[in-house]
Amino acid sequence: MKVLVFIKRTPDTAAVVKPTPDGKDIVREGLAFIINPYDEFAVQEAVNIKSAKGGETVVMTVGDDASTEQLRRALAMGIDRAILVKHDRFWELNPSQVGYAIAEIAKKENPDLIIMGKVTIDDYTYALAPYVAQALGYNLVTYATNVEYGDSTMKVERESDLGKEVWEVPYPAVISAERGLNEPKIPSVMGVMKAKKKPLDVVEMDLPSYAYEIVRFTPPPPRKGVKLLESVDDLIRVLKEEVKIL
Amino acid sequence: MKALVFVETVKGKVKEASLEAIGFAHMVSDEVVAVVVGKGVEKNLKGVKRAYVYEDDRLEIPLSAPIAKVIEEAQKKEGAKYVILSATPFGKELGGRLAALFNAPILDDFTGYEDGLFVKGFYSNKVFAHIKVDGDMVVLSPRPKAFKPTDDQTEPEYVDLSVELDDSLFAAHPVEIKEKSPEDIDVTEADIVVSGGRGMGSAENYQKWIPALKDALAKATGMKVAYGASRAAVDAGWVDHSHQVGQTGKTVSPLVYFAIGISGAIQHQAGMRTSKTIIAINKDPEAPIFGLADYGIVAKWEDVLPELIEKLKGE
Numbered sequence: 410m411k412v413l414v415f416i417k418r419t420p421d422t423a424a425v426v427k428p429t430p431d432g433k434d435i436v437r438e439g440l441a442f443i444i445n446p447y448d449e450f451a452v453q454e455a456v457n458i459k460s461a462k463g464g465e466t467v468v469m470t471v472g473d474d475a476s477t478e479q480l481r482r483a484l485a486m487g488i489d490r491a492i493l494v495k496h497d498r499f500w501e502l503n504p505s506q507v508g509y510a511i512a513e514i515a516k517k518e519n520p521d522l523i524i525m526g527k528v529t530i531d532d533y534t535y536a537l538a539p540y541v542a543q544a545l546g547y548n549l550v551t552y553a554t555n556v557e558y559g560d561s562t563m564k565v566e567r568e569s570d571l572g573k574e575v576w577e578v579p580y581p582a583v584i585s586a587e588r589g590l591n592e593p594k595i596p597s598v599m600g601v602m603k604a605k606k607k608p609l610d611v612v613e614m615d616l617p618s619y620a621y622e623i624v625r626f627t628p629p630p631p632r633k634g635v636k637l638l639e640s641v642d643d644l645i646r647v648l649k650e651e652v653k654i655l
Numbered sequence: 656m657k658a659l660v661f662v663e664t665v666k667g668k669v670k671e672a673s674l675e676a677i678g679f680a681h682m683v684s685d686e687v688v689a690v691v692v693g694k695g696v697e698k699n700l701k702g703v704k705r706a707y708v709y710e711d712d713r714l715e716i717p718l719s720a721p722i723a724k725v726i727e728e729a730q731k732k733e734g735a736k737y738v739i740l741s742a743t744p745f746g747k748e749l750g751g752r753l754a755a756l757f758n759a760p761i762l763d764d765f766t767g768y769e770d771g772l773f774v775k776g777f778y779s780n781k782v783f784a785h786i787k788v789d790g791d792m793v794v795l796s797p798r799p800k801a802f803k804p805t806d807d808q809t810e811p812e813y814v815d816l817s818v819e820l821d822d823s824l825f826a827a828h829p830v831e832i833k834e835k836s837p838e839d840i841d842v843t844e845a846d847i848v849v850s851g852g853r854g855m856g857s858a859e860n861y862q863k864w865i866p867a868l869k870d871a872l873a874k875a876t877g878m879k880v881a882y883g884a885s886r887a888a889v890d891a892g893w894v895d896h897s898h899q900v901g902q903t904g905k906t907v908s909p910l911v912y913f914a915i916g917i918s919g920a921i922q923h924q925a926g927m928r929t930s931k932t933i934i935a936i937n938k939d940p941e942a943p944i945f946g947l948a949d950y951g952i953v954a955k956w957e958d959v960l961p962e963l964i965e966k967l968k969g970e
Contacts, residue, residue, distance in 0.1 A: 422902045422922050426781035435782055446903050503760045503788075508751065530779055530902060535742075536761050539719060539751030548827035549719065551748045568897045570744050570844065571665065571716060572835040578827040588896050588903055619760035620789040624772055626782045629928055635935070635951045641962040644934070645970070647950055652911055652932050654847065654876045655970050 410464040410558070410580075412455040413520035415511050415541075416448035416483055418476040418499075419531040432625035444479045447526020450586035453593040454524050456487035458558060465489055467518055471510045472499045477609060484604035485596035491609040496616070500531060503621040508540030510614055515545055520581065527552050527585040538585035548582040554589040658684035659735035661726055662700065663745060664693035666715055669700070672741035672799040672844065677702050679802040680739045682768050683795075689811065690729040692722050702807035707732070707816040713825055716832070717745050721824040723752040728818045730757070735792075742796040743844070750796045761794040762786060766801040766908060766929060779902040779925030799844050800908050838873070842900060845881035847872055848909045848930070850900055851893075852885035852923075854916025854937060855956060861893040864960045868913070871967040883907065883927075885917045901926035916956050919944025936960075 420426055421441040429436055444452065455466045468483040469492040470476050476499070480491040494510045496502065515523055523545075528535045535551075542549035555566040565576045568587065596604070638644050649655045658680040662673040669691070680687045681702060689706040691698075694715040700706055707729045714721065726749075730738065738753055740746045742764040754761035765786070767774030772785040773795075788795075842848050849872065851865040865882045873880040883900040884893065900907055902922040912930035916937060917923060924947055927933065935948035938955045945951045952959055 420778060422779070422925075423920075424778075424781075425921070426778040428782050435778065504751070504763070505754045505758075505760050508755060512755075532777055532784075533775065533779070533906070534761070534763055535747035536751030536754055536763050539748045540755040540761075543720075543723060543752040543755035549748070549752075550827055552744065570841045571832055572839075573833040574829045575831040576827060577830050582827065588899070617758065620787070621760045621762075622787045623784045624787050625785050626777070627785065629776075629780060629783060632928075632933070632947055633949060635945045635948045638950055638952050641952075641959060641966055644950070644952060644959075644963065645966050649970075652934075654872075654878065654911060655967075 410458060410462050410522060411518070411520040412458055412464065412466045412522045412524060413515055413518050414448070414451045414455045414466065414468045414483065414488065415523070415525040415537065416452060416468055416470050416479055417445045417529050417531070418442050418470065418472050418479045419445040419529060422446060422530065428626035428628060432627065435626055442475070442478065444482060445526050445529050445531070447528055447586055447588070449593045450588065450590045451524040451526055452483045452486050452488060453591045454556070454586060457591060459487070462558060467492065467520070469494065469511065469514050471496050471502065471507050473497050480609055481604050482596065484607045485600040486594065487600060490607055493609065493611045494614050495611055501623060502616070503619050504532070504534040504536040505540060505619060506616040508537050508544065509617055511537065511541045512544035513614060515541065522580060523547065523583045525585060527587050538583050542583040548578050550576050550578050550582065551585040552587040553584050554587050556584065556590070656684050656737065657686045657688065657733060657735040658737040658739050659730055659733050660687060660689045660703070661738070661740040661749065662689050662691040663717060663741065663743060664691060664696045665717065667693055667695035667697055669697050670741065670743060672743050674804040675799060675802045676739050676741040676797055678805040679768070679797045680737065681805045681807060683737055688733055688735065690726055690816070692717065692725050698813055700811050702805035702809055703811040704809060705814060706811035707814050709816045709818055711820065716829070718825065718828060719745070719749045719752050720827070721820045722749060723756050724820060724824060725816065725818050726753060727756055728816055737793055737795055739795045742798045746796050750794055754794045757792050757794065759792040759794050760788050760790055762788050763796040764798045766798050776906070776929060780906065780928050781925060798908065840879045840881040842881045842883045842898060842905050842907050844879065845909050846878035847876065847880040847911045848883045848900065848907055849880065849913045849915070850883035850885065850917060851888055851915045852917030853887035854918070855888065858891065858893040861888055864956070865915070867964050868960055871964045875967040875970040885923050914944050914948065915960070917944055918942045919947060
């Protein structure tokens with residue numbers, strides 16, 4: 410089985426993110442970057458599939474030169490080779506442009522399975538996996554928490570607002586990973602050494618252009634500050650008179 | 656400018672979030688039309704000029720591949736500039752498909768619209784992006800609870816839509832659904848979220864007191880109440896991760912968010928800082944959650960919850 414994984418370079422979840430003085434971007438200096446946590450589940454899943462069933466694993470991103478750091482980490486986790494679709498200001502792209510890039514690479518690579526996180530924690534889009542499935546005519550299952558890989562179909566557990574679902578999904582397919590899909594492993598020293606020698610191709614691609622612009626970033630609206638309450642009676646009064654839910 | 660709103664139904668029932676999407680559509684459009692898909696769908700829409708109805712037994716619960724095709728048919732007739740759908744879990748999936756299908760830019764899960772710009776929390780709500788998006792067609796999915804249903808009482812003309820849906824569109828489908836009880840409301844769709852964290856001490860404490868407060872609030876307010884958790888509580892196995900609020904969980908903006916025994920790490924704040932009112936109960940006066948909360952009680956939860964639940968029963 411051939412598996413393509415999409416990852417994105419995002420600031421660490423613990424990072425303090427602030428707008429630049431002109432508001433056009435966020436302060437990027439000094440930020441620690443990671444593989445988008447949900448994409449990390451996708452990387453681990455591909456590695457697990459390969460060790461169970463063999464085949465080939467490919468990781469890709471749309472990113473700047475610095476994004477090779479995340480690709481190398483995915484290689485160190487056990488992915489075979491990497492593709493960087495180069496874009497110097499990738500964080501300004503619309504999800505449809507990123508989705509287009511993934512689909513274009515997938516058309517060349519022809520994987521049986523494409524896996525990525527359910528959401529990117531930078532621009533908070535959930536659109537990538539479904540975009541790619543639609544663009545390629547692949548089957549789709551989102552928010553996957555457990556997958557059994559059969560020969561022609563997968564059995565996928567997922568959570569929806571209805572409850573817990575089990576889906577039957579024929580290949581080729583796109584999976585979006587939910588927390589719980591697996592436990593990503595920290596790469597071994599050996600893995601890191603091997604990753605340095607694995608192939609990493611850099612690709613230039615013309616993306617569709619859209620009238621999409623982040624005009625400015627602002628800090629979150631300040632909250633009004635905490636009012637400390639002394640008793641439960643006080644809280645009940647607040648719920649009645651100020652919050653007005655009772 | 657025209658907006659085509661997708662109305663999500665489950666077992667025929669229209670989702671509240673879709674009515675909010677219609678409400679939002681009125682902010683950007685002077686003509687709002689809709690497409691309703693499902694089985695035995697309710698016909699109770701307001702504020703919509705025309706509503707296309709596609710009924711199919713296979714879509715008693717929504718599936719994104721065939722529904723994208725139905726929306727494509729409705730859009731062929733309407734040529735709307737905006738295709739709008741609520742960012743429910745299903746809507747977020749369908750939105751991505753529509754963006755690809757229509758070759759359009761997408762903005763999903765945004766929470767505001769001010770001065771012609773869309774407002775959306777980026778980097779887990781640590782900053783807010785003010786976004787301009789335009790084009791012949793744009794896919795927009797407002798977050799549930801972020802916008803209000805419209806006051807416009809226009810009742811639509813209902814038009815049956817006929818679409819040939821190939822079986823291949825149903826190739827990926829659920830074979831088993833363990834439905835959660837109707838009271839188990841998703842945290843993203845609740846009016847009130849009651850969350851517990853590490854400070855609750857044990858699974859027993861969490862599982863006894865958080866649902867008890869949830870039920871008491873639901874009875875006292877008549878609102879939709881869900882229970883949530885911090886990552887620590889989920890990692891400890893006290894509750895399923897579908898209830899996790901935070902950067903690697905869900906992002907919520909309820910009317911009221913109760914944080915109980917939650918210190919308020921930056922990752923948790925990311926998931927709940929857009930709540931209208933935040934009430935924190937924590938014994939540590941230095942807990943970061945008090946920097947965000949509107950109301951706080953510095954106390955052990957054991958000294959607050961039993962009394963609070965008892966007093967809510969009297970309301």
